[in-house]
Amino acid sequence: MRYLLPTLGGGKLDDEVARYFGQAANFAIIFEKGGKFRVEEVVPNTYKKIEFLGENTARLAASRKDINVVLADNMVDDSRKALENGGIKVSLGHHRVTLKQAIKDYLKKKA
Secondary structure (H helix, E strand, C coil): CEEEEEECCCCCCCCEECCEHHHCCEEEEEEEECCEEEEEEEEECCCCCCCCHHHHHHHHHHHCCCCCEEECCECCHHHHHHHHHCCCEEECCCCCCEHHHHHHHHHHHHC
């Protein structure tokens, strides 16, 4: 499964999840299978300084057909709707945790 997570860091597994989805510096695309994690790509947030940044960023993420789930702390409703309309599951409330821990928490809650 592929996850997209917002981060203020460079996209390493031990980076912290960014507080606000649209204000993240980068988005890490992480592949997880059988408890193994691999950062596949780090995408810079090119919309960070544009009006409606969260919604535009969400549309960009939704246009990628390889992302299954977005894990974040907070995001505006328009961003969440854009992701869900693109077929991506959204899980919020991942606050003050690393990217890797956010995925582990999501998997534990889902089980």
